[in-house]
Amino acid sequence: MGNQDRDALYELQEKVAQSLDDPSRLQKLTTDEINTIIEQKLFAGVWESEKLVAARAFLVPPPNDPEHLALDAHIPNELWPQVIYSEISLVDPDVQGFGLQRQMGEWWMEQLTTTPYRYVCATVAPFNIPSLKDKFSLGMHIIALKEKYGGKMRYVFLKDFQNKVEEAFFEDIPMADIKRQQQLLKQGYVGLALLQKDSEWVVRYSHYPIS
Structure with a gap:
């Protein structure tokens, strides 16, 4: 190199x-x-x-x-x-x-x-x-x-x-909603997936996912 x-x-x-x-x-x-x-x-x-x-x-x-x-x-x-x-x-x-x-x-x-x-x-x-x-x-x-x-x-x-990361109780949040995502992250959630719902990108947040 x-x-x-x-x-x-x-x-x-x-x-x-x-x-x-x-x-x-x-x-x-x-x-x-x-x-x-x-x-x-x-x-x-x-x-x-x-x-x-x-x-x-x-x-x-x-x-x-x-x-x-x-x-x-x-x-x-x-x-x-x-x-x-x-x-x-x-x-x-x-x-x-x-x-x-x-x-x-x-x-x-x-x-x-x-x-x-x-x-x-x-x-x-x-x-x-x-x-x-x-x-x-x-x-x-x-x-x-x-x-x-x-x-x-x-x-x-x-x-x-x-x-290992596993999906537990989850909540789907629009990617544009920065404040709500930050709230969940402070509560111990982590983002595990990206989805598209009704032409809107959302992030799936799960609680207690790490084992």
């Missing part, structure tokens, strides 16, 4: 961002973050004719990160070295629809089961439907909904390889 990978990842990120109706849905990687991902060897890509068309990157966060997602997940400080971020998923608009994001995610989750990492964390913007579906399909669940990255509203997702 070298400069070619860095440049390819940066170029793919720019192409994906420009294709979005709302570019703010994508929390783009900085140059430093791209360099760190390459150095940590936490980048996997799909190449077609020497062109990067899909990529999925993870990141080991710095322990002094003031917005460390372990804080949102209430993970004890001594376990922070076991936290890894699902940082970004990118698929070239020209090859979307072939399940590349899902396939890369499943591959990564399998790889992580043999590493020291117990917790996978991620953030997703509300109404970024493809990314929300992706996180739920990988067995992640919502544990917070709050402002991150300078005031941008984000769901915080968590997957704990040592705990």
